[in-house]
Amino acid sequence: MNGFTPLDIDEAWRNEAPFNIYGPCSAESPEQLLQTAAGIHERFGKVIFRAGIWKPRTRPDSFEGVGREGLVWLREVRDRFGFQVTTEVASAQHVELCLEHGIDMVWIGARSTVNPFSVQEIAEALRGTGIPVFLKNPIHSDFSLWVGGLERLNKVGIRKLGAIHRGFYEWNSKPYRYSPRWELPIELKRKFDRLPIVCDISHIGGDPRLLPGLAQKALDLDFDGLMIETHVRPSEALSDARQQITPAELDGLVHGLIRRETSFDANDGLLALRREIDDLDDVALAAIAKRMQVVREIGRFKREHNVTILQVDRLREMIRRNVRNGEALGLDPDFVKQMLSLVHSEAVRQQNEIMNDEP
Numbered sequence: 001m002n003g004f005t006p007l008d009i010d011e012a013w014r015n016e017a018p019f020n021i022y023g024p025c026s027a028e029s030p031e032q033l034l035q036t037a038a039g040i041h042e043r044f045g046k047v048i049f050r051a052g053i054w055k056p057r058t059r060p061d062s063f064e065g066v067g068r069e070g071l072v073w074l075r076e077v078r079d080r081f082g083f084q085v086t087t088e089v090a091s092a093q094h095v096e097l098c099l100e101h102g103i104d105m106v107w108i109g110a111r112s113t114v115n116p117f118s119v120q121e122i123a124e125a126l127r128g129t130g131i132p133v134f135l136k137n138p139i140h141s142d143f144s145l146w147v148g149g150l151e152r153l154n155k156v157g158i159r160k161l162g163a164i165h166r167g168f169y170e171w172n173s174k175p176y177r178y179s180p181r182w183e184l185p186i187e188l189k190r191k192f193d194r195l196p197i198v199c200d201i202s203h204i205g206g207d208p209r210l211l212p213g214l215a216q217k218a219l220d221l222d223f224d225g226l227m228i229e230t231h232v233r234p235s236e237a238l239s240d241a242r243q244q245i246t247p248a249e250l251d252g253l254v255h256g257l258i259r260r261e262t263s264f265d266a267n268d269g270l271l272a273l274r275r276e277i278d279d280l281d282d283v284a285l286a287a288i289a290k291r292m293q294v295v296r297e298i299g300r301f302k303r304e305h306n307v308t309i310l311q312v313d314r315l316r317e318m319i320r321r322n323v324r325n326g327e328a329l330g331l332d333p334d335f336v337k338q339m340l341s342l343v344h345s346e347a348v349r350q351q352n353e354i355m356n357d358e359p
Helices: 030-043 069-081 092-100 116-126 143-155 183-191 201-205 208-220 247-255 265-304 312-328 333-356
Strands: 021-023 048-050 084-089 105-108 133-136 161-165 197-200 226-229
Touching: 021 030, 030 069, 030 247, 048 069, 069 084, 069 092, 084 092, 092 105, 092 116, 105 116, 116 143, 133 143, 143 161, 143 183, 161 183, 183 197, 183 265, 197 201, 197 208, 201 208, 201 226, 208 226, 208 247, 208 265, 226 247, 265 333, 312 333
Parallel strands: 021 048, 021 226, 048 084, 084 105, 105 133, 133 161, 161 197, 197 226
Antiparallel strands: none
């Protein structure tokens, strides 16, 4: 991760944090936008109101946004409630229309970030405008693509620049919709310490029940704001209905979060190390949870094919291989054996339950 160009970030812009971005996944009607904005305005002061106008969808028959007329609705939200308003752009034409309608800031989505040509086209359209721009991480965990997009935007003079962490596609990201891969935004913060980073917990979670934990994690990692999809009637939403919450639910979520001190006097180094330990523990637990999912799949296979749970040769080989790998990583062999024993015991227990369940 060497050789990245330092980013020139506007200090006054950086100091505007936190950038809390609330609003529906998509603009669907003027009534829906105004009612959602009213519910948010009733509970919050400084907010950036979001709504997708153009929706890049996988399937052509999906709702792809209302287009240009939605920009008029967004402007009405700004004029009535005093919110700054933002939407996603995916082309130079989108940028031109946003500028024409006085949209305060824009973001570039994950599907566009993967294509340097698209990012460059959008960057050229933004050249000289001074409008703030956020760049979402690419769909897959390509750190260089994320950084490269930020560099392209910065090189055309965009100094009011930020990043949005919205998670990464993985074949199995459960329980999340998109894997958080917290180590990647942490590396981005380490590399560009003046770059604001917002966490899009709605896309990472994909389920309102997961949002409080994700939001708290983002605050604990000192993110510069949250993007939370909020809809006056989530069940009726035309896109991403399952991950949106009402303004009242947003109020309960946000006001239930714990704001921690960012300084730790003379022990800042200790606090940073403890946070690193917490992050590594989260990664380890997620890996173990995925391992147990595979264990259960193996249990179902054994039941269907009438195979015993315990495979002694396989167990010996697993221990031998992991002890050898552990030693190469500086781990004590006895510790590795004890850890594997606990993990294997839980695997046997889970497979035994599957064996005794009715098919």
